Amino acid sequence: MELTDIGANLAHESFADDLDDVLARAEAAGVRRLVVTGSDLDSSEAAVDLAGRYPGQCFATAGLHPHHARDWSPAHEQLMRDSARAQRLVAIGETGLDFFRDIAPRDAQERVFAAQLAVACDHGLPVFLHQRDAHARFLPILREHLPHLTRAVVHCFTDSAQALDAYLDAGCYIGVTGWICDERRGRDLYDNVARIPDDRLMIETDCPYLMPRTIRPKPKTRRNEPANLPWVAETVAAARDQSVAQVAALTHANAGRFFAIEGSDAQGQ
Structure with a gap:
């Protein structure tokens, strides 16, 4: 089984001391490719590094991120x-709108979101998008x-069926995290x-956040990591009435096509 984690915040400080071990565990779990998320200036520089x-292995x-819209420079x-x-780069983002926490002013979020979309358009890159409680804008x-x-x-899609259909109608892909493993809110x-077509589905950990609640035995740490992606694949497979192998194969292939990284598996290096 081969998997791609399309959203790994490996520049987060919690990975500073054991990143090589984290990457080795990911490889052992079949997570061949990791798209490292840049969400501010420092993490974007770290992702490129x-x-x-x-x-x-890393892209x-x-x-x-909209939380940091005030920092656009x-x-x-x-x-x-x-x-x-x-x-x-394989994508521009994380960018979008977050009206759930409203950490940055909404007008600044909208302005910076549009500016980053323009960068992606100028350079022919896909976009990695964040939206929470802001679908209407x-x-x-x-x-x-x-x-x-x-x-x-x-x-990290968590919105309504109506929002999902709107994004699919617009041609978007959908990323699913361990949120789906949470029986309380997922x-x-x-x-x-x-509802997501086979050719538009991708999976991610959004680590170190959103630890899948289905992991057994229960982890001793609250830090999520890419090696836990198979637990997301397992729950997605159950929800879609597909095998885990099917979900792994189609999401891995979709990620390769979306980010233009086909044939870039770490095993082949």
């Missing part, structure tokens, strides 16, 4: 554009840029994941 240090995105945009020109801004975007994935996602 990790992709350079672990070619074929980088660069972006600014020429330096961040320049990093994104320079890295894109140097072919060191998020979709119109995204639609303005869709004609010029190569591909888009709504990562039931709607469990019930709706079968």
Whole structure:
């Protein structure tokens, strides 16, 4: 079984002391490729660095999470554009809107979201998107840029069936995390994941967050990591009435196509 984790926050400080062990456990669990998320200037720089240090296993995105919209700067945009020109990125993001926490002003979030979509359009890169409680504003801004975007994935999808259908109608891919493994708050996602066509589904850990609650035995740590991705695949498979092997194969292939990293498995390096 081969898997791709399309959302791994490996630049997070919790991975600073044992990253090599984390990557080895991922490989042992069949997680061949990891897309390392850039969500601010520091993590974007770190993601690019990790992709350079672990070619074929780690791939980088660069972006600014809506929580950090106040921090948008020429330096961040320049990093994104320079890295894109140097072919060191597989996507722009994490970018989008978050009206659940409202950490940054909504007008700033919208402005910075549109700016990053423009960078992706200029450089022919797909986008890695965040949306929480902001669907009504998020979709119109995204639609303005869709004609010029190569591909888009709504990562860590947790919204309604209606929002899911709207993103699918717009041609988006959908990323599913361990949220689906949470019987308390993930039931709607469990019930709706079968609506996603085989060729638009991808899976992710969003580590170190969203530890799958289905892991047995129960982990001693609260830090999620890429090696736990098979637990997400297992729950997605059960919800879609597919085998784990089917879900692994189709999501791995979709990720390879979406991020243009087919044939980049670490085993082949």
